[in-house]
Amino acid sequence: MKVLLYFEGEKLLAKSGIGRALEHQKRALTDVGIDYTTDPSCTDYDVIHLNTYGLKSRWMANRAKKAGKKIVYHAHSTEEDFRNSFIGSNQLAPLVKKNLVSLYGKADYLITPTEYSKNLLESYGLKGPIKAISNGVDLEKYQPSEEKEAQFKEYFKIQPTEKIIICVGLFFERKGLKDFVALAEACPDYRFIWFGHTPLASIPRDIRQIVTGAHPSNCEFPGYIKGDIIEGAFSGADLFFFPSYEETEGIVVLEALASHQNVLVRDIPVYDGWLQDKVNCYKGTSNQEFEACIKGILEGTLPELKENGFQVAENKSIKTIGEELQAVYETVLN
Template sequence: MKVALFTDTFLPDVNGVARTLGRWVDYLESHGATCRVFAPQSDGEAGSDYNSLLVERFYSVPFLLYPECKLAIPNPISIKKTLQEFKPDIIHCATPFNLGLYGLHYAKKHKIPVVASYHTHFDQYLQYYKIQWVEGMLWRYLGWFHQTCRKIYVPSRSTLHYLMDRGFSNLEVWSRGVDVARFHPEVDREAVLRKAGANPDKLSLLYVGRLAPEKSVDVLLEAYDQLPEELKSQTELILAGDGPLYKELTESYMDRTDIHFLGFTEGTALTDLYAAADLFVFPSATETFGNVVLEAMASGTTVIGAAAGGVQDTVRHMETGWLCQPGDAGAFAEAIATLLENDTLRSTMAQSGRAYSELQTWDSIFSRLLDSYRQVVPELGELSNHELAAAK
C-alpha cells in the first residue's frame, strides 16, 4: 500500500495532530506500507530533519486562527513529480487548506481514492478572534472540500455528530490512544513540584495546553480565584504551555506567588507534572478530542473538564472525572473545591481514569484505521497478509 499524506502540521511539531500523524505514518511503515508526507517547514528543534526521505517540506506562513500551525505554500511542480514517481494507492488529506487542496485536486484528476481527517473546530475559534462573519463561508468551503472523500475521519463521537448536523457524510471515528508506559502515576511529587517552582506542601492544580482565547484559560483563572479563601491558601495553580496569551498573562500575574507559568513543557518534565498534580483542570470547550485529558488520566490524576466537544466523550462524569458547564467559572470552582476536600472521591476517579486509559491503545486504534483504508481501496485488502508477514 502506498499512502500520500497532506498535512499542515507534522513532526517535529509539538501538538496532538502532528504527533498522531507521526505515529500513524510509523505504524503504516512498520506494517509494510510506504508513505510520502507533504508538510510545511517546521520550527521544531529537529528542524525538518525528521525522515527527510519520507517528508517533503514547503515554505509556510502562520495560520491566523492558530499561529503555531503553518499554511504551506505548495510547489505544484515538485509535488506532481513526487506523486507521479510514487504512484499512491490512496491520498489522505489531514488539512482542507493549501496542501490538502492540492492533494484533493491530484486525487480527483488521477482518480485516486481520497480520504480526509478532521482535527480542529476552526469555526469555534472565530468568535475569539472577532471574525464570526467568516463562519458561513468556512462551512460552505469545508462542505465542498469533503464531499468527494470516501471517508472523513474524526477524533470523537461528539465531532462526528457535530459534522453530521452540518450535512457531512461518510464519517468514521478515528480515536486517539495514549502510551501508558510513558504517562503513569509513579513520580517523586515533591521533587517535581519544587522543580516547577511550586510548593509541594500545598495542593496543586495543573493546566497543560496552549495559552489562547479558545482554550478558556480565563475561566480557569477565575475559577481558581473563586475558591474559598481557606482552601485557596493551601493550593497553587500551575500552567504549562505557550501561546498568544502567554506574555499578557505572565505580566498580569507577575506578582502572584501562587500561580506558576512554566511556558512550553515537554518530555519527562511534562509527564512528571501530570503525575505530580492533585487535579488536572481543562476548561476548553473547543476540543475535537483533547489528548491532554487522556494523558492526565493515564498519569493517575483526576480530570475536571468542560462538558463539550471530545472531552465529554473521554470523561464520564463522576466516574472517570468531573464535567462542568462550559464557561461557568463557578461550576469549575465548586468541582475543584469538592474534589480537593474529598480525597476518597478524588482517588476513586483517578483510579477509574487510569483504568480507562489502559484500554486506549494506539495499536488497536491504528489497526481499525488500516482496515478502513483497505475498505476504501478493496483491492489492497488481499495484500494484508503479505504486509503483516513483511512487517515481521
C-alpha cells in the first residue's frame, strides 16, 4: 500500500492546527509502516489522502478519480468553523459550505476529527462513509521538561510569584480572543499570553486593534513561537485557557492535556464524549464562569485534574491514530 498525502498551501497553513495535522499523519503512517509520499506528481500510489479544499485539491481529486485511485478526504473544515474568522468570512460561509460538500462528495471515505464534526458533515447531506479519527498528539514532544520550561520563563522574564495563563490560536473572534482579553482585564493579578499569528490585513478591524494595542498591560500577543519555548509554555504555565466558540477538534487542547496542564475550555459540543467538566478539565459558558474557574484553579481552591486530562491525550496518541488510518485505507482498497 502506498498513500499520497496531499496538502495544498502547506507553507501558508504550517502555523495552523491543520498544518500540524499533516505532520501527525506523516508520523502516524511511519509508525505503522505505511509507505507514503507528499509529492503531488507521484502516480504510483494506491490511496490519495487529501487535507485541503482549494482549487489544486479539487484538481488532485479529479485526477485521482480519473486514474481509478481511492480517495480519502480529511474533513478538517466546516462552514461553522469558517465563520467569524477572516474579513468577510460570514458572507462567504455559505459558498464555502457548497465547495466543501462538492469536494467531500468526491471521496470514497471521509475522515473527520470528532463525532461532533461527523454529525455536522452528515447534516450537510453527505452520504458516503465517515469516520471520526482524532488528529492525535505527540505525547513525547509535550512531556514536561524543566529545560524547556526554563527557556519559556527566561524568554518572557517570568517571576517566581507570577501566575501565567496561556492560549494558542489564530487571531479570530471565533477563537474567543475578545473573551481572553476581557478575562485579562478582569484578573489583573495574572499574566495572559496568547500565542499565534494571523496576517493583520486579513482580520476584522476590531480584532486587529485589540492585538496591536487595545488590550490591558497584563495581556500579551508575542506572535507565533515554536519549539522549546512554546512546548515549555504548555507545561510551565499555570493554566491553558481556550475560550473558542467552534472547533472540529482543537489540536492545541490535546497538546495542553499531553503537557499535564490544567485546561479550561468553553462548553461547546465538540468536546462531548471526551472532555468532561470537573473530571479531566474545567468548562465554562460565560466570562463570569471562566473568571471563577481561573481563580479557583490558580489559587488552589479547585482540585487539579492534570493527570485525568493526560489520560485523554494518551488515548489519542499518534501511534493509535496510525492504526485507525491504516484501517480506513484497507477498507477503501478492499
